[in-house]
Amino acid sequence: MAIIGGGITGLSAAFRLQKMMDETKEEVDVTIIEASNRFGGKIETLQREGFTIERGPDSFLKRKREALDLVEELGLSDQLVSNNLGKAYIxxxxxxxxxxxxxxxxxxxxxxxxxxxxxxxxxxxxxALNDLFIPPYPPFDDMSVGDFFAGRLGQEMVDDIINPLLSGIYAGDLYKLSLRATLPQFIELEKRTGSLILGAKQVLPKNKKKTSQFATLKNxxxxxxxxLVDAIRFPMLKNACVTRIEKMNGRYKIVLKNGETLVADGIVFTLPHEKTQDILSDCPYLKQPNAEPCTSVGxxxxxxxAAQVTIxxxxxxxxxxNKEPSAITAATYTxxxxxxxxxxxxxxxRCYVGKKGDEAILDESDEIIIQNSLDNLKDVVDIDGNPEFSVVTRLRESMPQYVVGHTQWLKQIEETLGxxxxHVYLAGASYDGVGLPDCIRQGNKAAKRLFNELLVDA
Ligand SMILES: Cc1cc2nc3c(=O)[nH]c(=O)nc-3n(C[C@H](O)[C@H](O)[C@H](O)COP(=O)(O)OP(=O)(O)OC[C@H]3O[C@@H](n4cnc5c(N)ncnc54)[C@H](O)[C@@H]3O)c2cc1C
Incomplete structure (x- = not known):
């Protein structure tokens, strides 16, 4: 078997396969193939001068159990840290x-x-209060997040509250983003209560104590x-970019950029979807008709x-x-x-820069990105002088866009590809959730399916 991509999805899939083999005493060759010179994909922590700096994701949601479960399985529970609570602003x-x-x-x-x-x-x-009086939408399969919320709560509410809160997760155009793929719980709430405000009341009981929702690891x-890399015993290739897959008598030949090849009976693709599309170029249905390119952020x-900064x-x-003419889209007082x-x-x-339709800032030099971010920050935080040091990270085409119809499209391509x-599966941030727990869940699921098909049912 082969797992293409060594981000959190690919590593989780490999770890799950290994676990299942250990439990069943079944043996099969598995290779993890990663194009870059390191594992982790979007996850990258930098230790510098006593600071722990996350260049990509900084934490995971505790409510979705998969990340916490993995941390526990790997014996890292004693390293868990939860976020401090505090007010957040727009x-x-x-x-x-x-x-x-x-x-x-x-x-x-x-x-x-x-x-x-x-x-x-x-x-x-x-x-916004009109939401309490207007009738619910007639039954629908999907619509854009922007249209749904603007129809119930008004444009201002979407621009000034809902959009900024969601932009950290999707960095996209809310009027193209699929409600069913990103916030399906609101479809159900609106149907049940006839109002989003009443629905939110049911989800958030009054006087419920605020608790920390996120966790990360101490280092x-x-x-x-x-x-994960230490725990996985399978061969793990770095600097190995997959360019093509060829079918050969029910098996697959995986061709790498350097001309080397590997043979596999089953494959889990855990790449950004555009990359998978290039590799499986004989599957035109993998292209979603209304697809939007991933957003680049930094x-x-x-x-x-500490004496330089007064919050x-x-x-x-x-x-x-959404309409703020600011280089930074968000900032965390880490x-x-x-x-x-x-x-x-x-x-x-830590500031975020870049959003849909406004990604040009990432083409600027580090110095300009830092200066613009600092200037914006100084509007609302008292900062004396310049940072002692700064770290700029460009994550190009890193935020997948789940456009309207995404769930239906995913179902169709999975069927046709199958x-x-x-024995070829797609998993990862492009498909069924972008958060780390979602990616781990998808890696686990693909591993279980492949294991069952190739070892149990065979
Ligand atoms: C700035 C930012 C902040 C985020 N913050 C959070 C957060 O705080 N919490 C959270 O839960 N989520 C967060 N996310 C989302 C989360 O980080 C990602 O969805 C997740 O890490 C994606 O993992 P993945 O394994 O699916 O993909 P990736 O991490 O993209 O891994 C894919 C791997 O495939 C490799 N690859 C690509 N092409 C090939 C090829 N042809 N052959 C072989 N290998 C290839 C790549 O090099 C890469 O290593 C954030 C995302 C971004 C961009």
Missing amino acids: LKNRELHPIPEYSFMGVPSLLKPLLDSSLLSEDGKAR GLSSLVDR TVAMAFD QKEGTGFVAS HLKWPHTTPSGKALI HDYP
Whole structure:
């Protein structure tokens, strides 16, 4: 078997296959094939001058169990750290406004925090309250996140609250993003309660104590990758870019860029979908008709002496409103949200840059990206001088866009591919969830299917 791609999805798939083999005493050759010179894909932690800096993802959701379960299986539970709680803000008109309390993905569950909010105009608030009176949508299979929320709560609410909150996860155009693939729970809530506000009330019981939702590892997420790489006994190829797959008598010849080949009976692809599409170029149905290219984003970590930084509005960071003419789309006061990352007497702020339709900043030099981010940051945080050092990371075409119809398309391509390429599976951020727990779940699932098909049912 072959697993193509050594990000968290591919490594999880390999680890799961190994576990199943250990449990059943079945043996089969598995090779992990990674194009770059390191494993982990988007996950990359940098240790520098006592700081733990995440260049990509910084944590995972605890509610989805797969990441926590993997951490436990790998014996890393004692390294787990949960985030500090704190207020989060939305940047609008160069000012920070608190996100209304008791809201679920931006949808208010109580009226008072919405009515008191400085984020919306009086008209915007009145329009949001209409949600309580307008009838539910007639049954539908899918529609865009933007249309769905704007139809119920109004445009202002989408631009100034919902869009900024979702942009950290999808960095996309909400009017193309599939509701069913990204936030299906809202379809159900609206159908059941006839209103998003009433639906949010059911999901967020009043006076429920706020608890930490995210976790990471003390030495950064790369320690999860390192532990996986240590635990996996299969051959793991680096600098091995797959360019083509050829069918040969029910098996597959995997061709690498350097001309070398491997033979496999089953394959799990864990690459960004565009890359898989190039490799399986004889499968035109893999191209989604209304596909949108992945969005490119960047992170800018800035390390300061604590005395240089005064956070005026106490909290853990902010996201920028959709229309804010700011280079940064979000910022985390990492030393406050994740104190273990920062030596005492220091401060660490991580900004995000780049969003759909505004990715040109990533073509600028590091110096310009840092200067622009710092200038924007200084609007809302008192910063004296320049960072002691900064780390810019460009993650090109890194945020997959689940466009309207995504779920239906995925079902179709899985069926057709299963017919054309038996024992070949697609898993990872391009398909069924972008978060780390989603990727781990997909890696596990593909491994189980392949194992059952090739070893149990054979
Ligand atoms: C800036 C940013 C911040 C994020 N923050 C969070 C967060 O805080 N929490 C969270 O849960 N999620 C977060 N995410 C999402 C999450 O990090 C990703 O969805 C996840 O890491 C993707 O894992 P993957 O294994 O599916 O893909 P990747 O990590 O993209 O791995 C794919 C691998 O395939 C390799 N590859 C590509 N082409 C070939 C080829 N032809 N042959 C062989 N190998 C190839 C690549 O080199 C790569 O190593 C974030 C994403 C980004 C971009």
